[in-house]
Amino acid sequence: MRVENVHINSLGVALHEWVSAEQAVADGLLGPEVTAANGLTGTHVSGDVPAVDLAVSAARTTLERSKLEPDEIASHLHSGVSYQGPVGSYPPGYIQRELGLEDASALYLQQGCNGMLGTLEVAIGQITGAAETAAVLLTTGENFSSPEIDRWTGFGQSYFLGDGGAAALLSAEEGFAEVRSLHAGLLPALEKWHRGEGPLLPSGEPGSMADMAARAERFNETELSLSETLERLSAFDLGIIHRALVDADLNASDLAKVVPIHMDGRMIEHSVMKPLGLPMSKSSFDFGKGAGHVGGADVFLTLEHLVRTQEVGPGDHVLLISQGPGWMCTACVITIRELPVWAV
Incomplete structure (x- = not known):
């Protein structure tokens, strides 16, 4: 939108x-x-x-x-x-x-x-x-x-x-900064990737993130290979990203920075940067590689860093991207209008 x-x-x-x-x-x-x-x-x-x-x-x-x-x-x-x-x-x-x-x-x-x-x-x-x-x-x-x-x-x-x-x-x-566009979507065909095959009523046993990782691995073993899963979600994510860029009246080449969640640099390069035709230097990986994956906080932790250190400035367009189980993805384009007083 x-x-x-x-x-x-x-x-x-x-x-x-x-x-x-x-x-x-x-x-x-x-x-x-x-x-x-x-x-x-x-x-x-x-x-x-x-x-x-x-x-x-x-x-x-x-x-x-x-x-x-x-x-x-x-x-x-x-x-x-x-x-x-x-x-x-x-x-x-x-x-x-x-x-x-x-x-x-x-x-x-x-x-x-x-x-x-x-x-x-x-x-x-x-x-x-x-x-x-x-x-x-x-x-x-x-x-x-x-x-x-x-x-x-x-x-x-x-x-x-x-x-x-x-x-x-x-x-x-x-x-x-001004929010220019945001587009979000859900790919329910992959919801079982994280849910698994367990009961949908309480089992009396607490779950954990380790359990979720095991469920995802089981899904890839029995229903859809990891490579096929990643191919489907990557195509889906890119569709979300392109829609956000279109709604902001921008091309990928107009972006000063791309801010994904904090993860393996290879995933960022091959699933986001290369498809957009952008070098890794335009990603925020240099910061994210040492910050840790802090749930949904990643994109705003990075944006605060980029603004505070003046790695982005007035007129710069920034793409924020995050994903979650379900499979969901959101992409948002913002434009920096001025530097706040807390930028060093």
Whole structure:
């Protein structure tokens, strides 16, 4: 969809200790052949800091960087992949209480690693639709420090799971960047890739991300090979990306940066950059390879880095891309209009 009058007013991130892949190899947590192949250099670890507190920290930075007052925020959209709190709790309520927000509506989206661009899609509708919302806060937070999760290889050899938080404040009136377009879609033919063949009623046994990886492997063994699966989802993702570019009245050659989720450099090059006819130097892999895959936060962690370090500036067009189980994909084009005061 073509988007008008939606602006990114502010961004904030929360990242703690960085652990190198080299150290993980030395500790016996990772084989050296993995890093040699995927090009990833490390990830961030937050220890016992809860995911929702990482989201709160990122949101506080976002609000501090903005000229908008908290009481101007009419909507709060949160997303998460890993543990966000006890069953029956509502993470947005915790975050709003910690931030002192009042009278803001709240939605909690669970779209896996597509979560934050998913909340952006909803925010666009709230700002441009019947609600005419003036400002929307997006938050996410992840902490994969669990004995049930192997952050180095538990999600396959193409990702190092990372801890962190990200937040974005969307405004109908002002911001340093303008949202030009967003297109999203779902490829339900691949939903079983992550669901598996188990019962659709509670089994009494807790699931885990390791279970999901095993289900995906089983699907590739019994129903559709990994190569065929990747071929189908790559074609689907590229269709989403091309639609977002068309709606923004841009060609791939107009892009200053392409920001995918943080993953194996080979996947970025062969599934995104080469099909778009762009060199890897126009991707954000140099940052993403050391940041870790922080669920849906990746694209906004990277965007904050690019803006803060002035790797992108006024007039630059940036493509944000994320995916999630289901199989879903979202692509968004933004244009930087000015550098915010927090850019160094």
